[in-house]
Amino acid sequence: MLRTLCGCFIGIFVYLSGLTQTIRIGISPTKKFTHIKFNNATASYAVVADSFLVGYLNKNNSLEVLLGTKGKVDLLFSENRKKGFSKVKLIAVSLNHSLDFSSISPVFKSKGFEGDFEITALSDRLLVVNEVDTETYLEGVLESEGGEGQPMEYYKVQAIISRTFARRAFDKHSTEGFNLCNQVHCQAYLHKRMGSSMIDSAVNQTKNQVLFTQDGAFAPTFFSANCGGETCNPAFVWNEEMEGLVPLRDTFCTKTKQATWVKTLDPTVWKTFFVEKYAFPVDDSVSYHYLFHQELNHRKAFFIHPGYGIPMRDIREKFELKSSYFSVKLENNQVVLHGKGYGHGVGLCQEGAMAMAKKGFYYTQILGYYFPNFHLEIIGEANRWE
Numbered sequence: 027m028l029r030t031l032c033g034c035f036i037g038i039f040v041y042l043s044g045l046t047q048t049i050r051i052g053i054s055p056t057k058k059f060t061h062i063k064f065n066n067a068t069a070s071y072a073v074v075a076d077s078f079l080v081g082y083l084n085k086n087n088s089l090e091v092l093l094g095t096k097g098k099v100d101l102l103f104s105e106n107r108k109k110g111f112s113k114v115k116l117i118a119v120s121l122n123h124s125l126d127f128s129s130i131s132p133v134f135k136s137k138g139f140e141g142d143f144e145i146t147a148l149s150d151r152l153l154v155v156n157e158v159d160t161e162t163y164l165e166g167v168l169e170s171e172g173g174e175g176q177p178m179e180y181y182k183v184q185a186i187i188s189r190t191f192a193r194r195a196f197d198k199h200s201t202e203g204f205n206l207c208n209q210v211h212c213q214a215y216l217h218k219r220m221g222s223s224m225i226d227s228a229v230n231q232t233k234n235q236v237l238f239t240q241d242g243a244f245a246p247t248f249f250s251a252n253c254g255g256e257t258c259n260p261a262f263v264w265n266e267e268m269e270g271l272v273p274l275r276d277t278f279c280t281k282t283k284q285a286t287w288v289k290t291l292d293p294t295v296w297k298t299f300f301v302e303k304y305a306f307p308v309d310d311s312v313s314y315h316y317l318f319h320q321e322l323n324h325r326k327a328f329f330i331h332p333g334y335g336i337p338m339r340d341i342r343e344k345f346e347l348k349s350s351y352f353s354v355k356l357e358n359n360q361v362v363l364h365g366k367g368y369g370h371g372v373g374l375c376q377e378g379a380m381a382m383a384k385k386g387f388y389y390t391q392i393l394g395y396y397f398p399n400f401h402l403e404i405i406g407e408a409n410r411w412e
């Protein structure tokens with residue numbers, strides 16, 4: 027039995043399976059890796075090129091993989107260059123070990139990862155896939171997305187929403203040969219968990235817990251750093267409603283560092299964007315005034331008025347703003363934007379959730395606050411992953 031978000035007890039369907047579930051994560055797939063390196067293995071990794079065992083990687087040696095010709099992969103291993111493979115795999119011969127991955131061209135700093143690796147060649151780059159146990163992946167996600175030193179109940183919240191997100195988006199990159207990428211496009215998984223083992227406990231204590239919609243689907247558990255005091259309607263960001271996601275006022279996040287921001291812009295640059303992209307009527311004195319004077323007390327989909335057809339998200343993207351929730355003023359001949367929040371603002375507010383956890387709220391209460399229309403379930407490892 028488990029408490030639901032509203033606090034009452036529910037029965038839980040548990041599908042049992044003894045299988046370990048893995049997920050295939052594309053490591054920085056937009057980077058044009060042509061020469062990469064693996065070293066610092068904490069145990070032996072079998073290096074398998076196509077069906078040949080080339081040797082073993084351990085703490086004393088390194089493996090370099092290069093983009094070859096005609097869609098092939100070359101290896102530099104034990105000072106020998108071996109050419110023309112379709113696929114190279116690094117397979118850990120025992121559990122709970124890691125190695126360091128780095129790139130020589132382009133330069134990419136070394137990061138530790140658990141699990142196995144698979145490298146194949148695309149036309150202009152190497153595709154690097156980390157095949158890792160899902161719960162181990164989540165530990166890396168929690169540290170990458172939440173940082174260190176957070177309260178336990180917050181880590182449990184992040185574990186559940188990140189697990190649900192991974193399951194819901196499991197096929198997001200399937201046509202590219204992996205499930206999810208390790209960037210914020212999916213969710214950040216920059217390296218294995220390096221810091222507090224509290225993160226591992228949070229993942230373990232919420233094992234297999236996910237959020238479901240009322241229709242029994244994996245819930246859209248979006249999250250962002252700070253909502254600025256009001257979470258955002260998903261339609262304002264992605265042009266589509268999502269089942270169960272509703273905007274709400276958030277009083278927990280309004281006093282943090284990322285709660286507000288200020289950006290100053292040149293008035294001509296500001297005006298030119300609206301005139302060129304939206305044919306904004308600057309000759310109309312009323313419209314012209316509004317362009318430089320907008321008070322925003324609530325989130326809106328459109329700038330000034332829907333009739334002008336200017337989505338707030340477009341302005342955010344163009345001027346690289348921290349959020350699409352801001353007021354506009356003209357001060358000392360400069361356009362000054364006073365903004366609230368950091369990120370798209372849809373779903374759970376991470377800084378709000380951290381503040382709730384510090385005040386003593388349980389993870390079920392925090393999830394219930396940000397996702398009142400979803401419910402917790404425990405699902406077995408065999409469900410959906412195969």
Ligand SMILES: [Zn+2]
Pocket residue numbers: 198199206207208209210211212213
């Ligand atoms: Zn992605």
Ligand SMILES: [Zn+2]
Pocket residue numbers: 252253254255256276278279280375377378
């Ligand atoms: Zn918030």
